[in-house]
Amino acid sequence: MKPKAEILSRSKDILELRLYVAGQTPKSLTAISNLKKICAENSTTKYHVEVIDLVRNPSLARDHQIVAIPTLVRSLPVPVCKIIGDLSDTERVLVGLDIRISKTHTKKKTKSKAKD
Amino acid sequence: MASRAKRSGRKPQPLEKIPTGIPGFDEISGGGLPKGRTTIVCGGPGCGKTMMGIEFLVRGAQQFNEPGVLMAFEETPEDIATNVASLGFDIQDLADKRKLFLDFLSVEPSDISESGDYDLEGMFIRLEHAVEAVGAKRVMFDTLEALFSSFSNTVVLRAEFRRLFRWLKDRGLTTILTAERGEGALTRYGLEEYVSDCVILLDHRTRDQISARRLRIVKYRGTKHGADEYPFLIDERGISILPLSSLQLQHEVSNDRVSSGIADLDEMLEGKGYFRGSSVLIAGTAGSGKTTVSASFVDAACTRGERCLYIDFEESRHQVARNMKSVGIDLDRWVEKGLLTHEAWRPTQFGIEMHLLRIHKLIENVRPQCVVIDPITNLLNGNNDKEVHSMLMRLMDFLKTSGITAVFVSLTAGGGELEKTTVGISSLTDTWILLRDLELNGERNRCVYVLKSRGMAHSNQLREFKITERGIKLIPAYVGPTGVLTGSSRISQEAKEKAEAIQRELDLERKQQELKRRRLSLQAQVASLEAELGAVEKESEGLVRENKEREQQLELDRENIAKSRGTD
Numbered sequence: 001m002k003p004k005a006e007i008l009s010r011s012k013d014i015l016e017l018r019l020y021v022a023g024q025t026p027k028s029l030t031a032i033s034n035l036k037k038i039c040a041e042n043s044t045t046k047y048h049v050e051v052i053d054l055v056r057n058p059s060l061a062r063d064h065q066i067v068a069i070p071t072l073v074r075s076l077p078v079p080v081c082k083i084i085g086d087l088s089d090t091e092r093v094l095v096g097l098d099i100r101i102s103k104t105h106t107k108k109k110t111k112s113k114a115k116d
Numbered sequence: 117m118a119s120r121a122k123r124s125g126r127k128p129q130p131l132e133k134i135p136t137g138i139p140g141f142d143e144i145s146g147g148g149l150p151k152g153r154t155t156i157v158c159g160g161p162g163c164g165k166t167m168m169g170i171e172f173l174v175r176g177a178q179q180f181n182e183p184g185v186l187m188a189f190e191e192t193p194e195d196i197a198t199n200v201a202s203l204g205f206d207i208q209d210l211a212d213k214r215k216l217f218l219d220f221l222s223v224e225p226s227d228i229s230e231s232g233d234y235d236l237e238g239m240f241i242r243l244e245h246a247v248e249a250v251g252a253k254r255v256m257f258d259t260l261e262a263l264f265s266s267f268s269n270t271v272v273l274r275a276e277f278r279r280l281f282r283w284l285k286d287r288g289l290t291t292i293l294t295a296e297r298g299e300g301a302l303t304r305y306g307l308e309e310y311v312s313d314c315v316i317l318l319d320h321r322t323r324d325q326i327s328a329r330r331l332r333i334v335k336y337r338g339t340k341h342g343a344d345e346y347p348f349l350i351d352e353r354g355i356s357i358l359p360l361s362s363l364q365l366q367h368e369v370s371n372d373r374v375s376s377g378i379a380d381l382d383e384m385l386e387g388k389g390y391f392r393g394s395s396v397l398i399a400g401t402a403g404s405g406k407t408t409v410s411a412s413f414v415d416a417a418c419t420r421g422e423r424c425l426y427i428d429f430e431e432s433r434h435q436v437a438r439n440m441k442s443v444g445i446d447l448d449r450w451v452e453k454g455l456l457t458h459e460a461w462r463p464t465q466f467g468i469e470m471h472l473l474r475i476h477k478l479i480e481n482v483r484p485q486c487v488v489i490d491p492i493t494n495l496l497n498g499n500n501d502k503e504v505h506s507m508l509m510r511l512m513d514f515l516k517t518s519g520i521t522a523v524f525v526s527l528t529a530g531g532g533e534l535e536k537t538t539v540g541i542s543s544l545t546d547t548w549i550l551l552r553d554l555e556l557n558g559e560r561n562r563c564v565y566v567l568k569s570r571g572m573a574h575s576n577q578l579r580e581f582k583i584t585e586r587g588i589k590l591i592p593a594y595v596g597p598t599g600v601l602t603g604s605s606r607i608s609q610e611a612k613e614k615a616e617a618i619q620r621e622l623d624l625e626r627k628q629q630e631l632k633r634r635r636l637s638l639q640a641q642v643a644s645l646e647a648e649l650g651a652v653e654k655e656s657e658g659l660v661r662e663n664k665e666r667e668q669q670l671e672l673d674r675e676n677i678a679k680s681r682g683t684d
Contacts, residue, residue, distance in 0.1 A: 022237040058245040065222045069237035088232035096229040
């Protein structure tokens, strides 16, 4: 009846996420699918996800300070944080986005790391 | 690889180079940086890596119409713009004119976390965008190695670096890569493994609290280049490098003569003075009048309407001007007229190459016909002889090739051997004038002599000179039985001689008087004898006449007697 994982977001606001990719490379596609998976698994939090292809908008790379591809940026809530890579390490994504999973329901036992 | 294989069929072309526009660098590198290749500029913190890279971009954009891209990892464009504004570069203006593209890649490790596989395509996209935006021919990365602190996966980074250098090469972009110097290696992360066409090492060291910058081309594949360490300087006009080995004894010479400003000294130099474009060394002990001699030269040159540069390491401009006024040389009026540039700075203010470069720059700005450096020996403070020697050699060479008459003042230590200048530069100079003090009978007197003067029959006399209210006057040397006399002993000797001369004159007069008297008395005697002679002659004439008359009378008487006897 209840959702299998209780998501505790430090902020009650919507998570604004942007995923920067460069064309339809395997890494980009993996990142997109991984992000979708993470969002689906943690459905209690509200997400707003935008995928930006820098091949089409190269100037955005400069404006948004993107160096590595793929890069996931959490622009809201502040502070802005970045996760680079194809997001295959879910746990690190959650830590990076400062989404904490309640200890009782997590499959993997981890200590929540507070991000500075 | 493919392109290399294709090229191997054709005749190999020598490596093409593009000029950096940095004064001196293109000279030592034989034309600049390798075109379309990547050059590493490495060195410790504060050695001027970024300055060199930015100057490469700015000069490319300004002088060679080659736009550039600056990929900055450590400083924001605003910070860089502020930093290089002090060198006279307005990079914001160039960016506005679309000749320079500045991109700051913020790679703060603190707000980045990693999850899975990634690459640096974002940087490539930005670079490509920047290159296309301005049509760049030159690129600079400052400092690519910053990525190592932000991204933990060095395997990815190294692969991406390799890709980047290939990417740059394929597009024919001439690139400068700055890199921090590592322990025992040229760069901290071994970037030189990927880029091996040209490696430039900058060094900033201090010795005796004086900083010295050096540049060395460690490697320049496929081309000849200067391998020495070259001193360089960063000042308000950017970087200047001083080629050490431009010493070529090929300068043109002039037969023109210029006055030394002291008529009597000119007289010692065939009556004409120094050769134009020659180097003159004025050596002497403290207080022997070296500055006055050089100021006289400057005064004369300015009077002829020539531009002069007076570089002083000892006194301020006003002090020299005041002191020279007391001997009748007004330097201020020449400064006001713009003929004389008087620069004074402390010899300990900078390192040796900074001095040299500053002098070079001054000469380039002022374009003087005459230069005075007073005194060169002060440069010895905190510098070793060899360096000063090589620096002076370069300076003299530069002055000679520019046709500038140069006067170097050298302070020789008192008590030592005077004819040995501390820096041993005498062999480099054409004319060597030695000023010395002669200590005799409790006083010091100044003497001057021309120790050597190439290409002229100079006087070999030791002359005493005096600094008067109207400049320097040379006094003919007094060479007496006790040697050369100077000062008061010369004066007393002269007085003694004068007295003797007067005495001799008096004696002569007296003798003449006596002779006159004797002549007069003899003349009187002659007159009385002549009178006696006259009387004797008269007497004798009388006797003859008497005798004749008597003869006639006797004849007459005999006739009368005969008549009276009535004979026949």
